Amino acid sequence: MAATFTVAARLPLRGPARAPSRPAVAAVTRLRSRQERRGLAATGGRGPARVRAETFSGGGGVGRRDPMAPPYNVLITGSTKGIGYALARKFLEAGDNVIICSRSAQKVESVVGDLKEEYGEQHGTVCDVRNGKDVKALVEFARDKLKHIDIWINNAGSNAYTYKPLVETSDEALMEIITTNTLGLMICCREAINMMRNQPRGGHIFNLDGAGSDGRPTPRFAAYGATKRSVVHLTKSLQAELQMNEVNNVMVHNLSPGMVTTDLLMSGATTKQAKIFINILAEPPDVVADYLVPNVREIPTKQSMKPTYIRFLTGLKAYSRIFSRLAFGARRNKYVTED
Template sequence: MDLQLKGKTAIVTGGTRGIGRSIAELFAQEGANVAVCARNAEQVQAFVAELKGYGVEAYGEAVDIADGPALTGFVQAAGERLGGLDVLVSNASALVNGGSEADWRAMFEIDMLGAVRTFEAALPFLEQAAQQTGDAAFVIVSSVSAAETSGGSAYGPMKAALIHYAKGLARQHAAKKVRANVVSPGTVLFEGGVWGNVREQAPGFFEQMIKRNPTGRMATPEEIAAAVVFLASPRSAFTTGSNLLVDGAISSRVNF
C-alpha cells in the first residue's frame, strides 16, 4: 500500500532511540522528510545523517523536551528548514513510574506539556499543509497504562490525559482537516529500553511479563511505528480522535 507520504514532512520528538527512531526511519523509508529531536547532540546528528541516506531531507536538534522555548524553537526551525510540516509525532516521555512529586512534574512537563507545546508550535504549519493538500496529522504515543493500573503512579494518569487531549483536538480542528490520534503501545522490547533493561536485570520478572501477553512476546519498535505512520498518513484521512491499542491483547478492556 502506498501511504502517500512521499514528499511530506514529519517531526518526531524523542526520535533517536526505540519507538521514536523506528517511527522516523519508517517515515524516511516512505519518502517523507523528517525532523527529530532528543537530548544527545551526537546521537541526533548521527541519526540525521542516516535518515538522509534514504534520499530525503532531514533535520535535527538536541532539545530538552521540558525546556519550552527550546522545544517550540525546534518545531519552528524544522518547519522553516524543511518547507512546512504535514505530520507531528509527540513520542518523547519521561518514562517514570513512581508517585513522588518529582515524578509527577517530570511526566507533566515532558509528556503532557511536551505534546501541548509542540502542537501549538506546529499548528500554523499543519493548518497550511491541510489547506494545501486536504490532510495534516498529529499523533501522540501514549500507553496501555493509561487504562491499566495497580497503584498510584504518575505514568498512567499523564498518559491518559494525552488521550483526552487528542480527542479534544480532533474535534476542535476537524473542520480544518488537521487530525489528532493516539497510539497506545503495550510492552515493547528493544536493547537499552525499559523492558530490555528488565530482561538483563530481572529475568524472572521479565519472563512473568512475557507470559502475561496472549501472544507470548512483546512488541518490536517497528510494529508500533507501523501503526503511528499509518495513522499519520493520508490513507487515514477520515480517522481522527482515535486511540489505537497496539498491545498484543495484554489489556482486557473493551476499547469502545
C-alpha cells in the first residue's frame, strides 16, 4: 500500500535566499514522513498525517485504519477442542463472531452444531494449516461469511501425541510436529497479513506459544519445544517486517496460555515429575480462556497497534504456586493422582 502525506518542507537559509534543491526537499520530506508515521503508529492511527490505503505490487505500504469496535470477527485455527474451543466459546459469550476450523470435517460439523444451539448461526470449515491452498480457501471462506477478520488466532498445533526422547521419535511424528507448528504457523501468518493489510479496519494476529517458548528444556518432547521456541522469534521478525514495509494497520502478537489440561498435555502425564507439575501449574481450558479473551479484546478496543505479549502463566504466578506446593502441599493430586 502506498501512503500520501501532506508535508511542508522548510529549510533554514543562509545568505541570499535560494530555492532548496530537489534532493534536499526529498530528504526532508522522507524524514518528516517517517516521523509522522511513527507518531501515527504510536497513537493507534490518530494524528495529523493523512493516509490513503492502496495496494501496490511490492506488498508494503501503510494502511489507514477505520476505528475498531465490537463485536469483533475472530478466526481461530484448531478450534474444535482444547484451548481453541474454549477461546471460541469465550469470544461468542462476549458477542463476537467466530470462524471455527479444524482438519476434521466431522469435528467441525459437530462443534458448529453445538455452538449454534447456544449462540445462534455459526461458521466453520475444514482447513489443514500445513497446506497453503487450504489456508487461502479459509481466508475466502472468512471473507464470504464475515467480510473481514479483526482477530486471527493461530492456535493449531501438534505434538503427534508422543512423549519420547528425540532418539526414539519417528520420522512421521517429527514431520507432523514441525509441519504443523512451524510451517503451518508461517503459512497462516502470511495469509492473515495479506488479508488484513487490505482491510479498512486492519487486524491483529495472535500466535500461541507453549512449552519451550521461554528457552527452558523440554525433555521427552524436544521437537515440540523447539517449534514453540521459534514462535516468539517468528512473531518478532514479522513485527519488524511490518514496520520495515510501513504496514501500520496490522500487528502480530504473542499469546501464552501456559499449561492447559488438554488431551495433548494429559497424554504426557506418565511420570511422577510430569504429574506434579501438571497439578501445580496447569489449568483447564475455560479458566485460561476467561483470562486471555478479555485481554485480547482490549487491544482493538483501545485502538492499540503496539506489539503485545499476553501471558496467563507468568513467572511470578508459577513461582508462587511452586512455593505453595513446597510449603503447604497445595494442589496435590488436583488433576492427576501422583505416585
